[in-house]
Amino acid sequence: MSIRFLDGGESCLVVELGEAINVALNRQVRALDLALEQARMEGVLEAVPTYRSLAIYYDPLIVGRDALWQQVGRLYDSLGAQDDRTPQVVEIPTVYGGEYGPDLEFVARYSGLSPEEVIRLHSEPFYHVYMLGFVAGFPYLGDLAERLAVPRLSTPRLKVPGGSVGIGGKQTGIYPIESPGGWRIIGRTSLRLFDPSSEVPTPILPGDMVRFVPIAPHVYAGE
Amino acid sequence: MQASSGDALEVVRPGLLTTVQDLGRIGYQRYGVPNSGAIDRAALRAANLLLDNEEGCAGLEATAEGPMLRALVDLVVAIVGADMQPLVDGQPVECGTAIGIRSGQILELQRARRGLRAYLAVAGGIDVPVILGSRSTCLPAAFGGFLGRTLQEGDRLQTGLVERSPAVLIGRRLPSGWLEPMGDILTVRVILGPQEDHFTPEGIRTFLSESYCITPQMDRVGARLQGPAIAHRSGADIISDSTPLGAIQVASDGQPMILLADRQTTGGYAKIAVVVQEDIGRLGQAAPGQVVRFCRVSLPEAYAALRAYQERFDALRRTWQSLPDKRASYRLRLGAGSYRVDVEGGRGTYRVHLEGVERTSEHADAQ
Structure with missing residues (x-):
């Protein structure tokens, strides 16, 4: 090469x-x-x-x-x-569906799966982190299950909350900070993906593996 | 230099978009964090040099319409860049000079009548916390600068400690040539690449020979231009990669967009060229409607230009370093004796008085 x-x-x-x-x-x-x-x-x-x-x-x-x-x-x-640095596995505790994942139902209907199957398929793989970019702390993840590929919103939302987990086309990712966005939001994590007060401001680094771990809403809310 | 001296400036009216900026954040693009920093770096550097600040001290970047500020202490400031017709207590003051402001006085920057971005430097620098190596405001990720945002009414800014006496600074003036007006057509030098091979030869000819107009879609992230479409070979998309400051990406509609300080750190559009660093500041002074032409330079030409650009700053720094304070007193110690030396003059002619011999107390006491 x-x-x-x-x-x-x-x-x-x-x-x-x-x-x-x-x-x-x-x-x-x-x-x-x-x-x-x-x-x-x-x-x-x-x-x-x-x-x-x-x-x-x-x-x-x-x-x-x-x-x-x-x-x-x-x-x-x-x-x-x-x-290469030995990759770390970063677990992303994620509440799927409900108010945190308003588009989970859409993704399920579009792909002909139950919401539970969508969650299982999305949380099963270890996703390779190709790079960070786009906005601070945003990881470009590899290889979403093909069945979960869905078109983006035709009109992007003006505000997607920080921590939102989404699917856009053949990609999945996490919005580190509140921003506009056109991806289908299926869940949210409480993990902070960007912390400017830390010299290494992101918990996920290029080369790492990411895995989404389903959690119950009350765990997210800290109850 | 940056120990805090308490509140120094209060925002009476914030202006259109006023942020704290220094020369930017280096080393964090790998985490998706843009460089940020002053768009017209030359203007901020010159304003700082006027005040004997480090070139990279933080100042305020005002856009199109400047802020109104109240001095809470005596200050020395300098305004370089866009001409916002600055006033102190309603009286016009000059851009490109060191201006003394008394506690309680009001400094007002008005609408820009030439250029777009004005830089206000303060002797001692604007003191905000250093976050990820810089005091610059990062608007997209809402951190840095003053609470990660544009200034608002009632904000109070602090300055670093000032080492020079105001009398030494006040009245200093940038040499002519530092505040040149912008012509009707702005010629911007570019280095082709990194993806010029994604464009047809005709597309590159179009880019280098036609005129492009800056649209109102411009901010600290980038400036969208409009003009004859630039033809790609086979689509605008590339595998997303790093986006250098000044990169000109061309989306599928064939229109160029120039990426500026708060740009995304990666992007998926082919980049036909990158603006040479010196011209990014000039571009940052262009308002919507400004006509831009692109002129290709080679890498050696760009290096020569960069060296000349750097030498202008070195010369500017020497202008003031070589001059002693117009009138200053030094205490000279020789053995147990102490002399007062008065120096007067400048530009190579000094008059020196040696006055009297005093016994220094420390030595006398020790014996």
Whole structure:
């Protein structure tokens, strides 16, 4: 697999490792990210791992693009399969349906399943976290059960409460903070997905596994 | 420098959209946290340098129509960027100068008649908590700055401690060339990529040769432009990846959108080019209706421009560092003796008086 270096302006080098969404490629991105972090190169400001590429932000008055290009190329060549951080499993306690998941009934009807089956199918898998993005703390999760794929709302809601668990097309995810949104909301978690007072502000990190754990409404409400 | 000095400014009227911003938050995009920070970084840096602040001190970013503020203590401020016709107690004061304001006086920024965003720096900097490495307000995630939001009537802001005497600062002025007016057509330099190969050669020609108009759909997240459609090769979608500051993404309707400080950290539209950093601030001063043209530069050209840009700030800093205070007294200690040295002048000509010899008390007492 050959890698591509792309310029995202004069202070961003995009290292593209492939052209697909799969866990193996995404792990390579994570591994390169980790190797870059450990190399502590002068002039590198931050790096953003995504599905299949690593964006490296740098100060070109300290390190030139070509020098960075070469150093990163060497890091990539010496990557081992064991370089990825051991993923943690993050459990997302989720109240499904009712006031917390107003669209659960719709998803059940659309997919021809009972609400209980929707909950079982949604809470069964371990979802790979490809990356964080979109808004603070939002995890891009992998591989929703095909039967649960539903179209988005034709008119997005102006306010979706923080913690809402939703399905949009073939994806599932969690809204970390209150925001507008067009996904079908099937539940809500009390887990705080973004806490700016913490130096690592998100409990879920790229490369982790996420699992939704059904809980009763009174557990959510803290009774 | 940032030990608090108590309430220093009270918001009488907040203006259209006024936030606390510094030069942004670095290192947290991987968690989905945008950089935020001043849109026109050059303006905030220059305003801070006028006041002997660190370049990255937090100030206020006012948009289109500025705030009215009451000084609760004596302050020195500087306003750089959009010309909001600032007034102190109703009397016009100049942009690009260090202005002394007495406790109780009212500073008013009005509607912008040139540019869009004005930066108000205060000697000592605006002091709000540092969150994730920055004092910038992150409006999309509602944290940072002043309680994570735009300023509102009655808010009270604190400043950091001031090291310089106001008399040294007041009256300083940015050299000419720092407040240039914007022309009818704004030329913005871009570096093609990272996904220019998602566009047809014709699409890239359209992008680089046609004019685009800034629409009213613009905020700290980005600016939507309107003009001849830019043709993709096969659709606008890419596998979502990182979105650099100034990236120009083109959605399926062929219209460009320039991503600014509060942008989403990842996005799924192909990015045809990225605006060079220096021009993002100029773009941030453009109001809806402004006509923009894109001009391609190479990476070496962008680096040369960036070096020149940085040298302008270095020169600005030296302008004031090389000058001693117009009139200052120093105490010079030599052995057990102490001298008063009065320095007068500037720009390379100093008159120095050495006055008298006093015995220093510490040494005398010790013996």
